[in-house]
Amino acid sequence: MGTEPKLDLSSGSIRVLLIDDDEDDRFLTEERLGDVPGRPYTLDWTPHYAEGLEAICTGTHDAYLLDFRLGARTGIELLRESRARGRAAPVILLTGQAHSQTDLEALDAGADDYLEKAGLTSALLDRAIRYALVQSRAAAELERKVRERTDELARVNEALREADRRKDEFLALLAHELRNPLTPILNALEILRLANDSGDTVRRQRERMERQVAQLKRLVEDLLDVSRITTGKLRLAPERLTIQELIDSAVDMSRSQLEAAKLELVLNVPAEQVVLTGDRVRLTQVLCNVLNNAAKFTEPGGRVFVSVAPHPGRVTVTIRDTGVGIAESVLPQLFGLFTQVDRTLSRSQSGLGIGLALVRRLVEMHGGTVTAHSDGPGTGATFTIHLPVTRAA
Ligand SMILES: Nc1ncnc2c1ncn2[C@@H]1O[C@H](COP(=O)(O)OP(=O)(O)O)[C@@H](O)[C@H]1O
Ligand SMILES: [Mg+2]
Numbered sequence: 229m230g231t232e233p234k235l236d237l238s239s240g241s242i243r244v245l246l247i248d249d250d251e252d253d254r255f256l257t258e259e260r261l262g263d264v265p266g267r268p269y270t271l272d273w274t275p276h277y278a279e280g281l282e283a284i285c286t287g288t289h290d291a292y293l294l295d296f297r298l299g300a301r302t303g304i305e306l307l308r309e310s311r312a313r314g315r316a317a318p319v320i321l322l323t324g325q326a327h328s329q330t331d332l333e334a335l336d337a338g339a340d341d342y343l344e345k346a347g348l349t350s351a352l353l354d355r356a357i358r359y360a361l362v363q364s365r366a367a368a369e370l371e372r373k374v375r376e377r378t379d380e381l382a383r384v385n386e387a388l389r390e391a392d393r394r395k396d397e398f399l400a401l402l403a404h405e406l407r408n409p410l411t412p413i414l415n416a417l418e419i420l421r422l423a424n425d426s427g428d429t430v431r432r433q434r435e436r437m438e439r440q441v442a443q444l445k446r447l448v449e450d451l452l453d454v455s456r457i458t459t460g461k462l463r464l465a466p467e468r469l470t471i472q473e474l475i476d477s478a479v480d481m482s483r484s485q486l487e488a489a490k491l492e493l494v495l496n497v498p499a500e501q502v503v504l505t506g507d508r509v510r511l512t513q514v515l516c517n518v519l520n521n522a523a524k525f526t527e528p529g530g531r532v533f534v535s536v537a538p539h540p541g542r543v544t545v546t547i548r549d550t551g552v553g554i555a556e557s558v559l560p561q562l563f564g565l566f567t568q569v570d571r572t573l574s575r576s577q578s579g580l581g582i583g584l585a586l587v588r589r590l591v592e593m594h595g596g597t598v599t600a601h602s603d604g605p606g607t608g609a610t611f612t613i614h615l616p617v618t619r620a621a
Contacts, residue, residue: 235361237268244357245288246273247280247306248295248322253345257293263350269357277301284310284319291357292319294339296330304330307337316368318360322348340364400455407448413441450582454565457589464507464593468618471502471536471543478515479534485520490528491549496535502543503618510590511615514598517583518547518611524579525609526551542596543617548610554602562600563588591615 235242246257254273261269272289274280277298284292284306294303303321310319318340323330334342340360343352417438420426426434456462475497486493522532530550537544554562554569561567568581584600591598596615602608 235358235365237266239267240270242268242291242357242361243270243272243289244291244293245280245283246271246293246295247275247277247283247298247303248273248293249275249297249299250295251275253295253322256348257353260348260350260353264354269354277306281306281310284315284317285313287316289317291317291361293357294319294321296321296323296334303339304333304337307334307339311338316364318357318364320356320360396455396458399451400459403448403451403455407445407452410441410445410448414438414445417441447580450580450586453586454582457586462589462593464510466505466507468503468505469508469511471504471545471615471617472497474508474511474515475534475536475545477508477512478519481512481516482519482523485523486532489523489526489530491523491526492531494531494533496533498536498538500538502536502538504543504615505618506594506615507590511594514587514590514613515545515547517587518613521583521611522547522549522551522609525549530608538617541616542614545613545615546610547613548608550608552609553605553607554600554609555605556602559600559602563598587611587613 244261246254248254248257251273254271258271261267261271274283280292280294280298283289294306296303298306307319307321319338321334321339321342322345323334323342324345331342340363341356343356417434420434421438453462475495479493479495483493519532519534526532526549532550533546533548535546535548537546558567558569563584565585566581567584568579588598591613594615596613598611598613601610601612
């Protein structure tokens with residue numbers, strides 16, 4: 229590290245506390261530190277365990293020299309206790325004699341160093357204290373930097389969350405603003421249609437506008453739904469209905485798309501009524517989204533199979549097509565927002581990658597599940613929707 233903290237070595241500037249119940253040791257240590265060139269140390273002394281502990285924990289000094297023996301207690305105990313309470317300044321344990329077990333124990337208990345009292349020269353003592361000081365200041369500096377970075381990350385994170393929330397708000401606003409002009413345009417087209425006083429060319433152009441505006445409206449409605457989902461404002465209007473009614477209206481609504489795609493629709497729906505409780509508009513939307521995808525991703529001449537299978541407590545709707553299929557690697561993301569496997573598809577067919585996200589959310593809000601399956605590109609795709617039923621009548 230290039231920025232090691234510098235020690236102030238002017239006379240008396242490093243305050244050291246000796247915690248040692250033997251006053252002879254105190255005089256000896258005072259002598260040793262006094263011999264250090266420049267006399268940078270000031271030495272204080274306490275023979276009491278409790279006083280020493282308090283001093284270490286409140287950080288009264290720059291460094292602490294701690295005797296191994298402290299009356300009935302030991303320096304190791306004091307180390308452990310001070311560490312549990314948190315301390316900043318370095319502590320050096322003074323041991324009576326070389327004893328590797330004690331040394332290890334000292335380091336383990338959190339001593340920054342240990343010194344053998346016998347043969348302790350002023351140079352050794354000086355070096356140990358300085359080294360411990362530099363080390364602990366570097367550690368403190370590192371900790372400060374980590375804390376700084378962590379705070380910064382938290383701030384960035386917060387800013388991102390805020391930006392995301394603003395994006396959601398913007399999306400909602402955008403969708404509303406886009407929708408506002410659509411209704412008058414659709415009304416005007418309807419008036420033109422009813423007036424019916426136009427020639428062929430005008431009629432064709434009017435119908436073309438009707439189709440395009442209707443498509444625009446669908447996209448905008450999807451956008452609105454997404455913003456309702458992300459803000460948790462999507463509400464259901466549940467009623468009793470049958471799966472047959474749902475399939476009928478979904479097929480009705482998707483018929484023009486299936487026909488435009490030149491697909492054959494194969495229905496396999498049991499005559500026996502399956503009753504469920506749900507939002508008619510939303511469940512129809514679910515089936516339509518899946519049907520429209522089948523139309524979108526299946527070559528002309530292909531087929532779409534819709535089958536219904538009642539089970540105890542639930543009903544399964546399976547929509548299978550003979551289209552382009554889905555690679556296994558994309559299946560897990562398929563129901564995520566804005567997921568589109570192939571964005572190069574003809575833009576007249578394009579969507580926003582919202583449909584299946586809505587499908588999953590709506591099905592789950594009804595207590596059901598939806599899964600997608602494909603054996604890979606070119607093999608078609610199967611969507612399976614399970615919904616809880618009220619009762620099979
Ligand atoms: N029946 C299907 N066959 C093949 N791929 C499909 C089928 N249904 C959906 N997909 C893939 O899943 C993606 C997401 O579908 P969807 O959420 O409805 O968005 P969009 O229709 O707007 O692209 C599609 O872009 C397509 O890649
Ligand atoms: Mg779609």
